[in-house]
Amino acid sequence: MGMQTRLTEHAGVExxxxxxxxxPCSNPELVAAAAEGGGMAIIQPVSxxxxxxxxxxxxxxxxxxxxxxxxxxxxxPIGFNALIEKGSExxxxxxxxxxxxxxxxxxxxxxxxxGKPDWVCxxxxxxxxIVYHDVTNRFHAEKGIQCxxxxxxxxxxxxxxxxxxxxxxxMFEELSDLDVPLICAGxxxxxxxxxxxxxxxxxxVQMGTRFIATNxxxxxxxxxxxxxxxxxDDITWTTKLTGVPVAVIGGDGVKQHSNWLVRRxxxxxFKHRTRVLVTGISFWRMRALAKGKKNSAKDLWSAGKSxxxxxxxxxxxxIMDRLxxxxxxxx
Numbered sequence: 001m002g003m004q005t006r007l008t009e010h011a012g013v014e015x016x017x018x019x020x021x022x023x024p025c026s027n028p029e030l031v032a033a034a035a036e037g038g039g040m041a042i043i044q045p046v047s048x049x050x051x052x053x054x055x056x057x058x059x060x061x062x063x064x065x066x067x068x069x070x071x072x073x074x075x076x077p078i079g080f081n082a083l084i085e086k087g088s089e090x091x092x093x094x095x096x097x098x099x100x101x102x103x104x105x106x107x108x109x110x111x112x113x114x115g116k117p118d119w120v121c122x123x124x125x126x127x128x129x130i131v132y133h134d135v136t137n138r139f140h141a142e143k144g145i146q147c148x149x150x151x152x153x154x155x156x157x158x159x160x161x162x163x164x165x166x167x168x169x170x171m172f173e174e175l176s177d178l179d180v181p182l183i184c185a186g187x188x189x190x191x192x193x194x195x196x197x198x199x200x201x202x203x204x205v206q207m208g209t210r211f212i213a214t215n216x217x218x219x220x221x222x223x224x225x226x227x228x229x230x231x232x233d234d235i236t237w238t239t240k241l242t243g244v245p246v247a248v249i250g251g252d253g254v255k256q257h258s259n260w261l262v263r264r265x266x267x268x269x270f271k272h273r274t275r276v277l278v279t280g281i282s283f284w285r286m287r288a289l290a291k292g293k294k295n296s297a298k299d300l301w302s303a304g305k306s307x308x309x310x311x312x313x314x315x316x317x318x319i320m321d322r323l324x325x326x327x328x329x330x331x
Contacts, residue, residue, distance in 0.1 A: 002038060003327040006181040007204035010130045010150060011109045012077045014038035015324030016204030017194070018153075018183060019211045019316065021081030021111065022161070022302075024051040025219045028066050030316055032073035033216040037320025042079040042111055043067065045098045052218065060097050067105045080107045084115035096123075103127050111153060112144075114162075121148030132183065136164030138174050151181035153206055158187030160209045160247045160304030163237070172200050189306030191326040198327065209303045214316040223301050230307040238300060249301040 002014040011018075019034035021044035028048065034041035045063055048054055054062035054069075070078060080102040082095055099110070099120060108129035112120050121131045125148065132151040133144035141152050154171040155164045166174065168184050175182055181203035188194055188205045197205050212219050213227045226249050236250040 002324045003198075005203040007040075007151065007183060010132075010181065011040040011079065013040045015320065015327065016198070017320060017323055018042060018079070018111075018204060018206040019320065020153075020185065020206045020208040021047075022208050022212065023047050025212050025217055027052045027216075027218045028069045029073065029216040029218070030211060030214060031078055032070045033214070033316035034211055034320050035070075035076040035078050036074040037317040038076070038324050039320045040077060040079050040109060042081050042109075043070070043102070043107075044081050045095075045102075046083075049098075060094055060101065063098050063101050064105060067102065067107070071105075077109065078107060079109035079111060082110060082112045082117075082120050084112055084117060084120060099123055103129070112149070116147055117144060117149055118147035121150075132181070134185075135175075136162075137166070141175050141178060145178060145180060149180070151183065151203070152178070153183045153185050154202075156184065156186035158305040159185055160302050160306075163247045163304070168197060168202075169200060172202060176201060186304055187306050189309035191323060193306065193309065194323055194326065207306070209306045210310055210319060211316050212303070213310050213313045214319065215313060216316050224313055226301045227303050227307050227310050228313065230303065232305045232308040235303065235305050235307065246302055247304050249303050249307070 002008065003016055005016045007016045008014065015038045017039035019039060019041040021042040023044050024047045026042070026044035026047045031041040031043055048066035049060070049062040052066070054066040080099070082099055084095060103123065108127065110120060110124050110129060110131045111134065112131060113134040117131055117133050124131050130150045131148065132153050133149035134153045134155055135141040135144055136155050144152060152175060154175060155162065156166055156168045156171050157164055163186065164171070168187060172182060183204045183206050184197040184202040185206035188197060188207045189210045194205055209227060211217065213224045230249050234250050235247055238246060238248050
C-alpha cells in the first residue's frame, strides 16, 4: 500500500503520482507502463489517435482501439486529458465524442485544460467519475471549482509545456484554502522534488518530462538524449509551438517569439483560430519527430526544469514504482 492522499482515493491508484498527458509523447505503451508502476497515467487523445497510428479519417474509433491496446498491457487505472479551449466546432464535437468513448471504455479520471470544464464535469460526474482541472492562478482555480472540478493541477513556473508564473510554494499558498486536492505540476524529476512537494502539502504531483526519457516512450532518441544531457539553465521558452509560451530545451535554433503577424493575430478577435492554426502546423512537425525524423537545429524539444535531475533512460514502470516507494520510506 502506497501513500494515501485525496488523489489516490479519487484516482484509485497506489501512488499519488500522475504521468501527465504529453503531445505527441503519450503513446499507448508509455501510458500502460506508467500505470503499471502504480500511479495514474493520462491518455492524450490527439497523440493516441493521430500520431501513433490509430486515426480513422471517417470516425473517432481510433481512440477506442488505443484504449483497448493499453488495456491489453495493463489492468491498472488510466485517465484522459481533455483540451477544451474554444476552437473550431469540429474539434469541439470530436473532443465530446472522445470523452464519451473514454467513459464507455471505463475511464473515470479526467484532466481538463485550457477552457471551462463545466460540460466535461457534467458528463463525467454522471458516470461517477472525477475531473481535475489545469490552472496557473487563483482566478482560473476558482472558475474551475465553480464549474464542478474535483481537484486542481497546479502548473508552476518549472513545468514543461504551457508553464505558469508562480513557484510550487507560491501556488500552494495561493490555492490551499480552496478545500480541493492540489497537484503540483512542474519541476518534479526525482525523489527529492517529490518529497518537497508532498511536504509543502500537495495531494500529489504530475510529471511529464521524466517520463519522456523512458524505454516505453516512442519519442526520438535525440529527444530523450537532450533531456538526459540538459540542465535547468538550458530550459527556455518559445511561442512558436502553440502561440503562447511553452518551455523547451534551448539551442541555437530556438526563436522565442512567433513572427509579427502571428503575434498580432493572437491579440485580436481571431486569437482562438490563430492558436488552432499555429498548433496545427506544430502538430505536423511534431508528428514527424515522433516517427523518428532526424533532429535538426529547428526541432523544438518541449521539457521542464526537472531535466536537472533526469540522468538516465529507464522503464516508466520502474520510475513510477521507485518514486512511490520513496514516499512510503519517508513515513
